[in-house]
Amino acid sequence: MPAHVVLSDITKSYGSHTVIAETSIAVAEGQFVSILGPSGCGKSTMLSMIAGLDFPTTGTVSTGGRPVLGPGPDRGMVFQDHALLPWLTARGNIEFGLKSARPELDRAERTRVADRYLGQVGLAHAAHLRPSRLSGGMQQRVGIARAFAIDPEILLLDEPFGALDALTRRELQLQLLDIWEASRRTVLMVTHDVDEAILLSDRVLVMGHGPSATVIADIAVDAPRPRHGDGFDDTFDKQVAGLRHKLIELLGNN
Ligand SMILES: Nc1ncnc2c1ncn2[C@@H]1O[C@H](COP(=O)(O)OP(=O)(O)O)[C@@H](O)[C@H]1O
Ligand SMILES: [Mg+2]
Numbered sequence: 001m002p003a004h005v006v007l008s009d010i011t012k013s014y015g016s017h018t019v020i021a022e023t024s025i026a027v028a029e030g031q032f033v034s035i036l037g038p039s040g041c042g043k044s045t046m047l048s049m050i051a052g053l054d055f056p057t058t059g060t061v062s063t064g065g066r067p068v069l070g071p072g073p074d075r076g077m078v079f080q081d082h083a084l085l086p087w088l089t090a091r092g093n094i095e096f097g098l099k100s101a102r103p104e105l106d107r108a109e110r111t112r113v114a115d116r117y118l119g120q121v122g123l124a125h126a127a128h129l130r131p132s133r134l135s136g137g138m139q140q141r142v143g144i145a146r147a148f149a150i151d152p153e154i155l156l157l158d159e160p161f162g163a164l165d166a167l168t169r170r171e172l173q174l175q176l177l178d179i180w181e182a183s184r185r186t187v188l189m190v191t192h193d194v195d196e197a198i199l200l201s202d203r204v205l206v207m208g209h210g211p212s213a214t215v216i217a218d219i220a221v222d223a224p225r226p227r228h229g230d231g232f233d234d235t236f237d238k239q240v241a242g243l244r245h246k247l248i249e250l251l252g253n254n
Contacts, residue, residue, distance in 0.1 A: 002062075002065045003026035003027055003028050003029075004027055004028060004029040004030075004031075004063065004064060004153070004154065004186045005025070005026070005027040005050060005061075005062075005063050005154060005186060005188065006025070006026050006027075006060075006061070006062045006063075007023060007024055007025040007026075007046070007049070007050070007056075007059065007060075007061050008024055008059050008060045008061075008062075009022060009023070009024050009058070009059040009060075010022075010023045010024070010046075010049070010056040010058070010059035010060075010061065011023075011056065011057050011058045011059060012042065012045055012049065012054075012056050012057050013057045017211060018057075018211050018212045019041075019042040019045055019210055019211060019212075019213065020042040020045060020046065020056075020210075020212070020213055020214065021211075021212035021213065021214055022214055023046075023059075023213075023214045023215055024059075025205065025215060027186060027188060027203075028186075029153075029186055030184045030185070030186055031186055031187075031202050031203060032180060032186075032187045032189070032200055032201050032202050032203075033187065033188050033189070033201060033202065033203045033204070033205060034188075034189050034190075034191055034196070034197035034200065034201040034203075034204045034205070035047075035188065035189070035190045035191075035204075035205045035207060036191060036192065036194065036197055036204060036205070036206050036207070036247065036251060037206060037207030037208070037213065037251075038207070038208075038209050038210075038251070039192070040210060041207045041208065041209055041210045041213040042207065042210055042213045043158075043190040043207060044158055044190065046190075046207075047077065047156045047158050047188060047190055049061050049068070050063065050068065050075065050154070050156055050188065051071060051075055051077045051156055052068045052069065052070040052071040052072060052075065053071060053077075063075060063153075063154055064153065073101050073150075073152065074152055074153045074154055075152050075153070075154045075155075075156060076101070076147045076150050076152035076154070076155050076156065077147070077155075077156040077157075077158065078143050078144055078146075078147045078155070078156070078157045078158065078160045079143070079158050080158055080159040080160065080162045080163060081163075083143070084131040084139055084142055084143065084146075085131075086130065086131050086132060087130070088130065089127065089128050089129060089130055090118060090123060090126050090127050090128070090129055090130075090131075090134065090138075090142045090145075091111065091114045091115065091118060091127040091128065093131075093142055093146055094110075094113075094114035094117060094118065094142065094145055094146045094149050095107075095110045095111060095114050097146045097147075097149065097150050098110045098113060098114065098149055098150060101150040101152070102150065102151070113149050114127070114145075114149060115127060116149075117145040117146075117148050117149040118142070118145050120145065120148070120175065120178075120179055121141040121142075121144055121145045121172075121175055121179075122141065122171075122175070123138060123141050123142065123145065126138060136163055136164060137164050137165070137168035137172070140160065140161065140163070140164060140168075140172065141172065141175075143160070144160060144172065144175075144176065144179075148179055148183070151183070151185075152185070153185065153186060154185065154186045154187075154188070155185050155186070155187045155188075156187075156188050156189075157187065157188070157189040157190065158189075158190045159190055159191055159192065160172075160176075160189065161173065161191075161193075161196065162191075162192070169193075169196075173196055173199055173200065174228055176200065177199065177200055177226075177227060177228065180200070181225060181226055187200075189201070194244055194247045194248055194251070195244065197247070198221055198223075198240050198243060198244060198247070199227060199228075199236075201221050202220065202221060203218065203219065203220050203221065204217075204218075204219045204221060204247060205217070205218050205219075206218075206219070206247065206250045206251065216250065217250050219243065219246070219247070221240070221243065223236055223239045223240055
């Protein structure tokens with residue numbers, strides 16, 4: 001069986017500027033993969049090419065064994081700026097996403113699914129509020145709930161917690177971990193947070209500096225799951241201390 005997401009010998013140039021060079025990545029179905037790398041090295045560009053919002057200059061991208069020709073319902077993306085529709089409520093934003101992505105659901109089912117995912121990210125009480133009434137962290141939760149409600153086979157997360165304070169960030173990471181551990185979708189997540197990458201991932205890809213950036217390390221996170229719960233956090237921290245050190249060194253040295 002081919003891998004779920006395959007980038008084959010990709011290069012990506014804008015004019016004479018080569019952002020990504022000679023990069024190949026294969027992600028198995030159900031794997032959670034993080035991409036770490038210096039700012040501007042091409043991480044968002046990489047996700048956009050998988051999403052079908054941008055295309056490689058040479059090489060191919062495929063998902064589920066088919067070439068990516070544009071966006072599709074098999075892939076869902078969460079952006080750093082969450083991009084909610086300001087005139088719809090939190091619930092309305094999720095229902096709106098469901099309308100096109102899951103046309104088999106009727107109106108009542110859309111509401112039920114939206115409320116279930118709002119509950120999972122701790123926002124049941126805020127379902128009726130518009131984005132302008134929600135904090136940044138709450139808006140980000142709605143974005144995550146929307147992506148999970150659509151339940152795409154492949155979830156693409158571009159620094160989903162980038163703009164949040166440390167406490168909210170941690171809380172959302174743990175919620176994402178719980179939701180993912182229940183659904184085991186294929187996930188590619190860009191982050192600049194080493195601890196976040198380790199906590200969530202099966203595998204961490206490290207990209208080097210651009211121009212002509214590529215993946216310079218591909219590291220498995222072997223710590224068992226589930227990774228949090230009663231008394232587990234300390235054990236996990238000890239297990240991954242060496243890995244953490246290695247990733248920080250890779251990011252610092254390249
Ligand atoms: N549409 C575009 N036109 C020209 N250059 C672009 C475009 N999009 C991205 N770039 C360039 O590609 C490089 C990688 O950008 P990006 O993928 O956003 O990096 P990252 O997400 O790793 O910070 C940057 O140098 C950026 O200026
Ligand atoms: Mg980016």
